[in-house]
Amino acid sequence: MTYPPNADPQREGAPDRPGVPVTVPAQRGGVRSVAAERLRAAATTEPGRLQIIGAVLALLVVAFGAVTALEVSGRASAADDVVTRSQPLSADAADVYRSLADADTMAASGFLAGAEEPRDVHEQYETDIKEAARLLVKAAASTDTSSPSGKEITTLNELLPQYTGLVERARANNRQGLPLGGAYLRYANQKMTDELLPAAERLYAAETARFSADSADARRWPFLALGVGVVALAALVWMQRRTYRRTNRVFNHGLLAATAAAAVVLLWLAVGHTVARAELQDAMVHGQESLDVLNKARISSLKARANENLTLVARGAVLTADGTQDRYETDYGTGMKVLDAQLRSAGKLAGDDSLGSEPVARAATGVAEWQERHRAARSTDDQGDYDGALKQIIGPEDSTGESFARVDEALRQALAHEQGEFTTAARSGRGALGGLPVGAAVLAVLGAVAAIAGINRRLSEYR
Template sequence: MTHPPSGGSQTSRAPDPKPVPAAAPAPVPASAGALVPTAVPARPRAAWAVQAERLRAAATTEPGRLRIIGAVLALLVVAFGAVTTLEVSQRAAAADDVVGRSQPLSADAADVYRYLADADTTAASGFLAGAQEPRDVQARYRDDIEGAARLLVEAAAGTDADSAAGHEIATLNELLPVYTGLIERARANNRQGLPLGGAYLRYANQKMAGEMLPAAERLYAVETGRLEADSADARRWPFLSIGAGIVVLGALVWMQRRTYRRTNRVLNHGLLAATAAASVVVLWLAVGHTVARTELRSAMEHGQASLDVLNDARISSLKARANENLTLVARGAVLTADGSADQYETDYAAGMTTLKDRLEKAGRLADDANGRRPVAEAVEGASQWQARHREARATDDRGDYDGALSRVIGAEESTGQSFEQVDTALQAALAHEQVEFTSAARDGRGALRGLPNGAAVLAVLGAAAVIVGVNRRLSEYR
């Protein structure tokens, strides 16, 4: 019987079976609602991020850095030119307004005031002359009314009706025909020898002094305020332009120093030309605006200040003359509020006090002999006028009305002659100061002319020079 070998004998082993690959998982049917993973496309990068990366990459090389610096410098120069052109254009426009708009309007407003006051004075003088007014008096009154009406029409055409000046012009246009109507009634009654004529004349004077002249004074104040505002705008320093110029010059100097340190070349012709162009603009800006400020300030502090004082003096003389005439017309019928004195005589004294005060101030403001001479003649005429007025009042107080009338409107040694001397001298002084103002204001405006266009052209040339200078350096790397 055969037995298997014992445990210690070597037995043969069957070979290990080959590994069976694992079966792929069965696909999940779509109906089972399983999520199928999909590929997510890469998010596109923002354009600015791409450009920023390119700039960072370019900044790692010297040519790239030169391109960036050149572009920035060119933009700075162009921005400097644009800011200078804009700011100086605004200053030049304001200076143009001073010469061509606001000062003429202020002068016209003063003329409206003077025409109205002179018309009132002339009407009273004509009334005192009797039933038949002298032709020259009638002509002067008519010229005053027509002159005031013409200036009011011109002012209304160039003024916003809703503005303060527009309201005053409308008021004067409404009151002017009312005033002239009262004057015509006074004349008609005077020709018939009726005492009602004096009442109409006094009422017309009240309308003029109480409503029309205050409106004309407010109109003058508005127009003068506009003139002062325009002058202040023209004289404001262009701080943005000056600051931009300093920044540009500093950047150009830094760039040239950088170039010198890296290349040992003293000059870069393009950068040097750009620096020269920027320097010219800054110097032109500083000098031109300084001259403009000086001339415009001189025009305001000497010319316009003198015009204001002289206009006040002339208006005061006209008012004083009208009140002097009305003293004889009313013959004590109009008293002060307390009943202690004649109202017109009191107003005459106040007007003469104001006249002397304004003449003293005008003499101090006059800065040459041609300006002081007519003011001195006006002072002399005012003193003579007061002396003759005292004689006329003394004559009237003695009961000699005809003698007093002769001393007021007579052909020889009358207060009327003294008034004419004062008025003629003030007219000459006003004409001189108007020429002085216009000359100084035009010089100020002229100092800014050409600067806006010049700054723009030089800025473009400076930017081109920067590009040329940087390209010169870039050509060394090719």
């Protein structure tokens, strides 16, 4: 049988015949084998080896820059979150707690003053409630509603109107001289103590945990970038040594420039992250820990003041679980012991910093004075002189209220100082990482180009 000149018997369905080759489709493995064979063939000559080494060096330098940029960008973002988001939210959560506790204190103080509540006390109560509501709105705007913080914010928004409603009923009854006002005020305090303040404390704990996680992310060592950088630098040094041994030339300008670029990035990465880590660690230890203790101390003083006022409001109507002691007086004593311990901790954290330790020392002195005046007021009340005891609690001079105001002001100043210390250290830590991602990427590209140029210089000697 004959076929047209360009016909293929296999394509036409003709049977196989001896001596006629059969075309087999190329396999993928064959392509890889050919590439590997060409690579092996290139590696047998010096120009081929130089081309392979140049490609590897350029890839290593670029990989170093890319990994550095990615890892440092993540840490810089976490450091920025510490300064601009998580720590401010943690501070706002603490202020929510403080505002609620202060509002409860002002409500009790105003009630004790009688039917005509002092204007400054009422205005402070209103300011505290508005501030708590404002901070809750601000926190809600930056928080997922399904998160633990979001759930606590929802709870607080639901409970706050209930609390203020009870306080208004207490005021209305108090203005009319009805004893029911005291019951409403005790119920409002119970809602604050058992529901609102625990929810605010959980919110503070959740925001502080998020802040601690961001800080830990920012301080985490970029081990991958450091490892790739060491490998890239070692490879460049090895190549220069190889070039020297084969040509007796001390310098290859391209390889030298690539080595310098890699060394600068590696040194920048190590030093920059070390400085950032140290500053952020300092912000945590000497800033956030002090803020945490001082916030708790201020809240303890507010709760103690509210319990002190409610001791006179209740007049022994609310007892401890065993029925032997006044509940509010017992809670006051417990709170003051906690406050003493917190002030000692704050003093230790302040260390030799006079600007931080001085207001803490004033607060401790004020607490001692407060306790002494409280004992005198309780003695007066136990003798049946309620009006005299009331004057010693809320009077304008030589009263526990005056001592409390001194303690609160000292703690406010200590908090302001520690907040400034934290912000300064955290911003310094964030600044130490600034420019490193972009700088690493640019230097890596320049280093790769320089490495290729250095290798091409060697290749030109074989042409």
